[in-house]
Amino acid sequence: MEPDIVVVGAGPAGLLAAREAAHRGVGVLVLEEHEEIGVPDHCAGLLSISGLRSLGLNPPRRxxxxxxxxxxxxxxxxxxxxxxxxxxxxxxxDRPSFDKWLAELAMDAGAEIQTKTRVVDVKRDSGIEGVKTYTDSTMEIISSVVIDGEGSRCILSRMAGLPRVPRKSMLPAYQFEVRNARVHEDLVEMFYGNRIAPGFFAWIIPLGESRARVGLAARDKSKIRLQAAIRHHPLMRERLQGARIERGLGGTVLVGLPVARTYAPGFLVVGDAAGIVKATTGGGIIFGGGAAQIAGAVAAEYVKIRENHERTLSKYEHAWRARYGRDLKVMYLTQKVIAALSDKGLDALIKNATELGLLNTIKESGDMDRQGQVIFRLLRDPASMIAGFKVLRYVNLSHL
Ligand SMILES: Cc1cc2nc3c(=O)[nH]c(=O)nc-3n(C[C@H](O)[C@H](O)[C@H](O)COP(=O)(O)OP(=O)(O)OC[C@H]3O[C@@H](n4cnc5c(N)ncnc54)[C@H](O)[C@@H]3O)c2cc1C
Structure with missing residues (x-):
């Protein structure tokens, strides 16, 4: 079996990269360790319509x-x-259905997907042009490029000599799916506070028909903190009184910067494995997916040109940083400041949001994904700068 490109991981990033490359007529093989694509899931499934449009995606009703x-x-x-x-x-x-749909799109474009296959090693041997991928079923596959979409574990990217997402950028998260909740059916709710979710926030995402995803990420003990929030936070308790928990799931939310380098000879790293995630919310599908599409296109070009190799692969990093780099940096810094605010500071920030110019600016130019642009606009406005300073005195410097 000698595909041009091996993609590790059938998550959104791997599948979007695979689809993009396969569209360009090169041979793509996706290897996924689990039996079923999208399972187990670890996501709230909230995706901006504008972000999906930017990826050229229009998810079906199912x-x-x-x-x-x-x-x-x-x-x-x-x-x-x-x-x-x-x-x-x-x-x-629904993340499992979303991932399965992306897998169909990738296969329609010509990619092959093999499940129940875990990649255990990637190597570049002298004497071959390309990369060897080894699986737990002792398969050895030679390809020109490997695209690594393994998620935040970063085992293979480290093997390829790339930096991993640092542990301090990873927050434990836990989420319940509930029924019979008294939630706003068309409004996401976010609850900040150092007692309930130090370092991040708790959320309620309505699923329709009184169902919801209720989750929390924090510096530690996310499941215990979530259970406590549901019992003791006045608003969360009100929303969830009498609700029935159907299932719970854990995961890792990333709140750092992307890794410093995302390509190595014959190797590109995409999605959570590259840390391409909005630090303010932990959302990784839109920007991670967009960068992965660039990776797929660059990898296909690399396969076709067969010269100037190193420079061709470096185009991936230049292109995704040009598209998302500034927003990702600003969101990272914003998240750091919010995470370092005392409860008084969080109160002041939200109470003064109108004075800060936050609401108007968001309404005029806000975008769920491109939050960096909104923050830049705020920083240019002297009134919001002055109000911002009032909030900044509540920053706990030891958390920065
Ligand atoms: C609680 C929670 C809620 C979230 N909510 C949102 C949200 O609302 N919106 C949003 O945009 N983002 C959200 N995220 C983040 C989002 O889930 C990730 O950014 C996204 O899943 C990253 O996609 P990926 O393809 O990079 O990695 P993953 O989705 O993690 O996929 C990686 C795939 O690679 C496979 N794999 C790993 N190693 C190997 C190997 N060695 N061999 C073969 N296969 C392998 C895995 O099985 C998996 O299928 C949330 C995260 C958490 C934890």
């Missing part, structure tokens, strides 16, 4: 569970801001 118009953000003492513009802003998807 994948979409709900549509939401905006978000309500609550401070520790219950101050709140509502961000909505009277139109549907985001879809809530």
């Amino acid at each position: 994948v979409v569970q709900n549509q939401v118009e905006g978000a309500a953000i609550y401070s520790p003492s219950g101050f709140s801001v509502h961000i909505e513009r009277g139109r549907h802003e985001a879809l809530v998807v």
Whole structure:
């Protein structure tokens, strides 16, 4: 078996890269360790409509569970801001179905997908042109390029000599799916506070028909903190009184910067494995997916040209950084400041959101994904700068 490109991992990033490369007529083999694509899932499934459009994706109805118009953000003492513009802003998807649909798209483009196959090693031997991929079923596959979409574990990217996502950028997350919840059916709710979710926030995402995903990420003990929040946080308790938990799932939310280098000879790393995630929310599908599409296109070009190899692969990194780099950096810095605010600071931030110019700017130019642009606009406005300084005195420097 000698495909041009081996893709490790049938998550959104791997599948979008595979589809993009296969479209360009090169041979693509995706290897996925699990038996069923998209399972086990570890996601809230919230995807902006504009972000999906930027990826050229229009998920079918069987994948979409709900549509939401905006978000309500609550401070520790219950101050709140509502961000909505009277139109549907985001879809809530069922991740297993979403991933399966992406797999169909990749196969329609000509990619082959092999499940129950775990990649255990990638090597470049002298004497061969390309990369050897070894699987747990002792298969040895030679390809020109490997695209690594293994998720945040970063085992293979380290083998390829690339930096891994640092542990300090990983927050444990836990999420329940519940029934009979009294939730706003078209509004996502986010709850900040150092007592309930130090370093991040808790969320309620409506799924329609009184069902919801209720989750929390924090510096530690995410499951215990989530259970405590459901019992003791006044608003969460109100929403979830009498609700029935159907299942729980854990995962890792990334809140760091992308890794410093995302290509090596014959090797590209995409998605969570490259840390291409919005640090303010942990959302990785839109930007990680967009970067993965670039990886697929560059890898196909690399296979076809067969010269200037190193330079061709470096185009991947230049292109995704040009498209997403600034937003990712600004979101990272913003998340760091928010995570370092005391509860008084979080209260001040949310209470003064209007004075800060936050609401108007978001309404005018806000984008769920390109939050860096909104933050830049705020920083250029002297009124919001002054209000911002009032909040910044509540930053706990030891958390920066
Ligand atoms: C609780 C939670 C909620 C989230 N909510 C959202 C959200 O609402 N919106 C959003 O955009 N993002 C969200 N995210 C982040 C999102 O889930 C990730 O950014 C996204 O899944 C990354 O996609 P990926 O393809 O890079 O990796 P993954 O989805 O992790 O896929 C990696 C795949 O590689 C396979 N694999 C790994 N190693 C090997 C190997 N050695 N051999 C073969 N196969 C291998 C795995 O089985 C898996 O299928 C959330 C994350 C968490 C934890």
